[in-house]
Amino acid sequence: MSETPTSWPTPRKFAGAGPLRGTIRVPGDKSISHRTLMLGALAVGKTTIRGLLEGEDVLATAAAMRAMGAIIERSEDGVWSVRGVGVGGLLQPVQALDMGNSGTSTRLLMGLIASHGITATFIGDASLSGRPMGRVIEPLSEMGAEITASRPEIGGGTLPLMVRGSLPAVPITYRLPVASAQVKSAVLLAGLNTPGITTVIEPVPTRDHSERMLKGFGADLSVEEADGVRTIRIRGEAELTARDIEVPGDPSSAAFFIVAALTVPGSDLIIENVGLNPTRAGIVTVLRAMGGNIEPLNQREVGGEPVADLRVRHSALTGIEVDPALAPSMIDEFPVLFVAASVASGRTTTSGLEELRVKESDRLTAMATALQAIGARVTETEDGLLIDGTGGELLAGGGPITTHLDHRIAMSMAIAGLVSRDGVEVDDTRPIATSFPTFETMLSERAS
Numbered sequence: 001m002s003e004t005p006t007s008w009p010t011p012r013k014f015a016g017a018g019p020l021r022g023t024i025r026v027p028g029d030k031s032i033s034h035r036t037l038m039l040g041a042l043a044v045g046k047t048t049i050r051g052l053l054e055g056e057d058v059l060a061t062a063a064a065m066r067a068m069g070a071i072i073e074r075s076e077d078g079v080w081s082v083r084g085v086g087v088g089g090l091l092q093p094v095q096a097l098d099m100g101n102s103g104t105s106t107r108l109l110m111g112l113i114a115s116h117g118i119t120a121t122f123i124g125d126a127s128l129s130g131r132p133m134g135r136v137i138e139p140l141s142e143m144g145a146e147i148t149a150s151r152p153e154i155g156g157g158t159l160p161l162m163v164r165g166s167l168p169a170v171p172i173t174y175r176l177p178v179a180s181a182q183v184k185s186a187v188l189l190a191g192l193n194t195p196g197i198t199t200v201i202e203p204v205p206t207r208d209h210s211e212r213m214l215k216g217f218g219a220d221l222s223v224e225e226a227d228g229v230r231t232i233r234i235r236g237e238a239e240l241t242a243r244d245i246e247v248p249g250d251p252s253s254a255a256f257f258i259v260a261a262l263t264v265p266g267s268d269l270i271i272e273n274v275g276l277n278p279t280r281a282g283i284v285t286v287l288r289a290m291g292g293n294i295e296p297l298n299q300r301e302v303g304g305e306p307v308a309d310l311r312v313r314h315s316a317l318t319g320i321e322v323d324p325a326l327a328p329s330m331i332d333e334f335p336v337l338f339v340a341a342s343v344a345s346g347r348t349t350t351s352g353l354e355e356l357r358v359k360e361s362d363r364l365t366a367m368a369t370a371l372q373a374i375g376a377r378v379t380e381t382e383d384g385l386l387i388d389g390t391g392g393e394l395l396a397g398g399g400p401i402t403t404h405l406d407h408r409i410a411m412s413m414a415i416a417g418l419v420s421r422d423g424v425e426v427d428d429t430r431p432i433a434t435s436f437p438t439f440e441t442m443l444s445e446r447a448s
């Protein structure tokens with residue numbers, strides 16, 4: 001999110017306004033949208049994209065790819081086209097790349113630049129400038145890139161930072177020390193323009209959009225799985241071929257409406273075209289285990305990804321112990337799961353969630369504080385939250401809730417407002433535009 005002097009915090013109160021009914025369609029998947037722009041920009045020919053998420057994070061990626069030579073346009077009917085420069089063809093950007101609020105743009109683009117003979121400076125907003133970049137600096141430096149970051153004492157370095165790519169880069173075998181699709185993708189993208197084979201070993205599976213899409217664009221990539229450990233190999237100096245892509249709806253955005261429909265009495269909502277890649281669908285598994293009535297209809301494939309329409313009906317939810325092994329498949333959905341747990345009956349226990357502390361905000365502390373402020377019974381532990389739900393009763397409500405430039409905190413607390421007596425005031429709704437610019441309109445149209 002860019003902070004200009006004309007952009008002021010936009011507080012808003014969210015309150016219950018009746019059941020959620022009818023049919024909605026959430027915008028395109030953010031992870032897939034970033035990757036279509038990046039791979040399209042490296043392909044030879046013209047890639048067309050339908051359903052691209054037009055959120056600020058994705059627009060930051062588009063601007064960066066333009067600054068490095070790709071021609072990216074949007075037609076009036078919302079179809080995007082990307083004319084690529086070819087692998088190895090990225091141009092030196094003239095100005096610093098402003099990544100706004102987006103960790104995915106930053107870390108994946110650092111990977112791309114690492115194996116090109118160019119230098120780029122990355123800047124971002126206050127939230128992004130506090131996030132750890134050491135996790136990508138380490139493998140990309142091993143590949144030969146020279147990276148100078150600010151504040152090396154914070155997670156190995158933060159923005160602003162400068163990446164001087166290495167041409168040629170050195171292929172490496174890298175075992176991921178954290179379960180992170182961004183780190184995996186940064187190394188694989190660096191591998192695209194590196195001679196030989198770059199290997200990533202992934203002990204815990206994370207979202208696999210990069211692997212699917214790299215293959216789809218024609219890269220020579222293989223995935224081997226043994227005892228739950230994935231070994232991904234990419235052959236470098238690849239040639240990518242332009243494609244026509246349809247981006248499925250974002251399950252992370254759908255999650256807000258799934259929780260809203262499950263918790264607001266009388267709701268019966270259909271959410272169309274939701275991506276259900278197994279590496280992303282943990283939230284559906286957990287909410288079902290809590291008693292949530294979520295029915296997949298019309299299951300199909302869109303853009304190489306499993307998709308369904310979800311019918312979601314109000315349900316009496318019961319707290320559970322969430323298996324930490326599910327965390328990577330729902331890492332962005334915990335804030336809204338905590339809202340569901342706050343009105344379930346009994347205790348919900350979560351653990352193994354240290355990664356939530358290095359997202360757009362420390363999402364464990366931010367959500368514990370926010371939910372306590374509106375009357376939920378929440379205890380924060382080192383790596384999770386313990387939540388004792390109301391058993392279907394409304395939360396008290398209140399605020400203003402501090403959202404810390406974090407879109408998922410803002411939207412989760414908006415949903416909490418629907419199940420509160422007095423409503424929930426959120427201190428700033430601007431961050432919502434990073435991932436789901438139509439969220440507020442869709443919410444006021446459906447909850448009525």
Ligand SMILES: O=C(O)C1=C[C@@H](OP(=O)(O)O)[C@@H](O)[C@H](O)C1
Binds near residue numbers: 207
């Ligand atoms: O690769 C991606 O598109 C993403 C990976 C996840 O981050 P980590 O890799 O840091 O877990 C997720 O939280 C983020 O919203 C998007």
Ligand SMILES: C=C(OP(=O)(O)O)C(=O)O
Binds near residue numbers: 057102103
């Ligand atoms: C963590 C997120 O995104 P990013 O890392 O791209 O900022 C998110 O969207 O919840």
